[in-house]
Amino acid sequence: MNAPLNRTKRNLTVAKAMAEALAQEMRRDPSVLVMGEDIGRLGGVFGNTRGLFEEFGAARVRDTPISETAFIGAAVGMACVGMKPVVELMFVDFFGVCMDAIYNLAAKNCYFSGGQSPVPMVLMTSTGGGYGDAGQHSQCLYGTFAHLPGMKVVVPSNAYDAKGLMLSAIRDPNPVVYMFHKALQGMGWLGTVKGAINDVPEDDYVVPIGKAAIARPGRDVTLVGLGATVHHALDAAEELAKEGIDAEVIDLRSLVPLDRETVLASVRKTGRLVVADDDYRSFGVSGEIIALAGESAFAALKAAPARVAFPDIPIPFSPALERPLLPDGAKIAAAARAACGKA
Amino acid sequence: MNAPLNRTKRNLTVAKAMAEALAQEMRRDPSVLVMGEDIGRLGGVFGNTRGLFEEFGAARVRDTPISETAFIGAAVGMACVGMKPVVELMFVDFFGVCMDAIYNLAAKNCYFSGGQSPVPMVLMTSTGGGYGDAGQHSQCLYGTFAHLPGMKVVVPSNAYDAKGLMLSAIRDPNPVVYMFHKALQGMGWLGTVKGAINDVPEDDYVVPIGKAAIARPGRDVTLVGLGATVHHALDAAEELAKEGIDAEVIDLRSLVPLDRETVLASVRKTGRLVVADDDYRSFGVSGEIIALAGESAFAALKAAPARVAFPDIPIPFSPALERPLLPDGAKIAAAARAACGKA
Amino acid sequence: MKPTADQLRWMYRTMLTSRRFEEAVAAAYFEGKQPAFNMANGPIPGEMHLSNGQEPCAVGVCAHLDAGDFVTATHRPHHVAIAKGVNLKAMAAEIFGKKTGLSGGRGGHMHLFDAKVNFSCAGIIGEGMGPAVGAAAAFRQRGERRVAVSFIGEGAANQGAFHEALNLAAVWQAPVLFVIEDNAWGISVAKKDSTAIADNALRAAAYGMPGHRLPGNDPVAVFDIAGEAVARARNGGGPTLIEIETYRLEGHFMGDAEGYRPEGEVAGLKAKDPIAALQARLLKDGVLGKEEDASIQSAARDAVAVAIAAARSAPYPEAREAYEQVFA
């Protein structure tokens, strides 16, 4: 978000920012390669590998069979012999066919080997719904990945972070699950939340993994979001400002490691917490953040922490059913008002 | 736990109680069948299908290839045409090779079909470590299953509940994930927590899915556990009693649906909460229970809620490394003391 | 096995119904998505995978099935659903996300379920294969003469579920057919770039089951081989693998720019449109007369028009209905 100012602005979509980070790192480091379904000639269903196949060729930009278990497992083998693979799981909803290669293999090799065989790889995967793609193409599953040890998990909310987190992820000696939200991607066919398109420096920079961002400073209530819900929280903050409620918006950016300090500092300051998450409500991210506040900022809490999340039901197809279930600015604002006793 | 008294006691292991429930229901209902690896001639690696192959034969007790995706998917197809399959995933750690068939197929067919095709099946799977089986055979993953909608999740802590929950699970028109802890199973080679072996009526009875049990009533602090940690919590309660702290122990028994009322009623009474879980600490069960208290019993909380859980690291092999990480009575008691200001 | 004149006419009519249906869906899909194509907009949001050109696979196989037989299809399901006898009105309404849809709008185009005819489909590659094996095993265990059929694309033949399902079906001697609709593409990836061998039928030998590859996208050839396989299965002969060469006349999903397709490929395939080919053949062989053809054509058009009109005018579900049917 805090781009240098001594240059003309360059607004990019998240898709372009990801592709640029990949291209720049592939130029810099011959051990980086990209694999996945339709990430080659097509340039990625979500545009995040566009141009790579043309520039780097079929050996470094590999279109794979529909064999997620094999090519994610293959990425681990490549990483163990000195490559830095970036693999794409097209939709996070598909994790069920290949989770062993992710959570038992990529995530645990470093530990099982006592540090002999770290696994420097990135797993990019798309998340989120809201465009009518139904229950097997609209999930977020942030909690599912964050719950299991050995892999880092990042969730960019804008193009600047998307590039900086991708460069950090590729250079990280550990497996990093890079979860990008379709509504932020900047592909015309998916529509795009405006705030996700922002100024991206052309040069090399990293956004550290494990640091949350304060997307908007405030005094009265802490709104925590990740990915798409960061933008909903910012909408809510605008609304609340008109009513004299000064909300602080935190963009988690990383789930693993989780920047507990930034969240706690804010909650200790405001005494009020609302968590917004478009993943399923129970046993996930929203619960963990609320628990964190309860455990470690109990004395500072002035009101019951609250959450706005997707309910514990499969994601329905019909817009008449799906849209009302999604977190948005109004729901977050309402929860914040209640937390501030202004309901 | 509350067995009728007008008969002589019959103490069974969880393994025997599960096998008895299966046998009784297979006699009663010809549509029930059992499938999995080594559940036939061998009687199950964990003894929970012993005797079934001999009584019901190879058609109703099917040893399968090592093809979890296929046989769990097959169970869904069977359920859709009127059978009631009970399938075993030998260790929950193996979910990564077949989760799609579980969470995207079995769990969502009812919803996707608008209720036309419910999936009455049971997925039995073993959980837990503590016996040196290392990081791919010792996990609990309760949070992983509870986070995803469309499947019920139960976790028996003793033989009485094991039988009653199994009968409920088989008769439930929905997929039920039945997670049994190896340390409670009563197989000699795994050792057994004594409290898991209890009096089991021979006759037909059910333990309702979605109802927690108060394993020990108390006034001062609420200790919430599931599976093995229920017994650790009871150990803690005994220790605490000597110090004049009267702990209430809640056995969740079901994670989905979660019996929020019972947990909240207890927390509102005691004002203090400690959650014990041998699944990974973050983004899972322990966080959800603490969040629940923060959201819905905020005013009643007298101290910060706390948890005793497995840290966010792969489960190490060496007993010198694993044992100190596992929740136990002493750790839970210490957390309870702190919550009671007696640390 | 040769189709009767009635069966030929049924196949022709069903292919036409499927084609007209998809033409109507395509038209509705683009409403609200022009000039700017945003998948979230219009009466039909989300991805839309059309099966235009693949109708022979559906009719040649389903001609041998009745309502009790069990079929799973893919993310590209319309032609198979129609051939299996899924209620056309309720199917259209589901695709439009309406309360009157098969699932009350919960599933949409990739999740069409009609329990009355044992039809379902899914959005995950290979997900329907295990269920087909299980349903077939249940039929066999209960001594019913029913069969199951799992339709997949050629790209799915490289997914682990394919291997596990075929082996399990063979071990259980389950009455199931695995039908590969080989349209040569998995989204943008050509079969030759993803599959180690050109003919997936050879993979049947890895499971000791018969395998057939059918060139030419010919519904009559499909009818012949599928008929024998279904008969074998009903008689306890076990599973069969069939790969059918077919044509994807549209993009992977609507909105696909198809930059990856060789110059002229689509035009070439459209010139071999299987519906036109069957029509010519039936007219030539005298199985179909000009008037009868016209009446079949209009019957198909009318059935679709009625279904689409009903879907358009049907009410949307109320928001609270989203919470229903999560559990039975």
Next chain:
Amino acid sequence: MKPTADQLRWMYRTMLTSRRFEEAVAAAYFEGKQPAFNMANGPIPGEMHLSNGQEPCAVGVCAHLDAGDFVTATHRPHHVAIAKGVNLKAMAAEIFGKKTGLSGGRGGHMHLFDAKVNFSCAGIIGEGMGPAVGAAAAFRQRGERRVAVSFIGEGAANQGAFHEALNLAAVWQAPVLFVIEDNAWGISVAKKDSTAIADNALRAAAYGMPGHRLPGNDPVAVFDIAGEAVARARNGGGPTLIEIETYRLEGHFMGDAEGYRPEGEVAGLKAKDPIAALQARLLKDGVLGKEEDASIQSAARDAVAVAIAAARSAPYPEAREAYEQVFA
């Protein structure tokens, strides 16, 4: 490809080392587990899968590999680890959960890693197959003449990962061998009850790669075929599938009552012990003299004794070390 006298002696010595090692591990494993067998007790807790009888698979293949080649083994890894040159002392210490173990006690018997010789194994069926394909593809991409080998059991040949890995290896023409150790059992389930065909080598045709089945549990036959396959792979000829008939002389894991095994099967297999067979052959062919045999025998025994003794006396890791190496 015929082994030289040195290679024959290396295979013999390595098989002996593996056997002696497992005998020592077995003895230690039962300590603290008698009379009541509780897996949590004794110097070696957890499951213990012995490879006694399967040594020919390990030595016949690994005779062609050096430290740079990449090998993944299974939950039954000792023989392969030893043949691949894994540090015996550090391996023993790992199995005893000691600080001096390969992974400082974090992995144990099912998770042996020695990066110096590119060896690893895992507890999940088929999990090592993808990594072997990937490592091989990386070697090829970098123009190195290295190969990868994935060892699996015959039961694993029905897991989806098998299919995906073989297809991907063939599409990439990766220099990788897939070696199936067919001991006829997957825990209690016989191969014939889980696998649709008797000979998994036939499955190679599904991927257009050569497939071989080797009867007789013969290390020399394995050496021959594996040698050709490794040479082919190094020369850009792509992957090969090899299934080896071998013997599981023990239970699936220690403590297995083996009630499922036919009367006399184990005795029959022990009578065909591949080590005794190779010994007799080498003596007969004059490749081995009595004294040399004795010295090889004692060398193996001594190497194992030293490693086990060191493992027993080594310190346990401190509890805090559990938190280290989660991330690099």
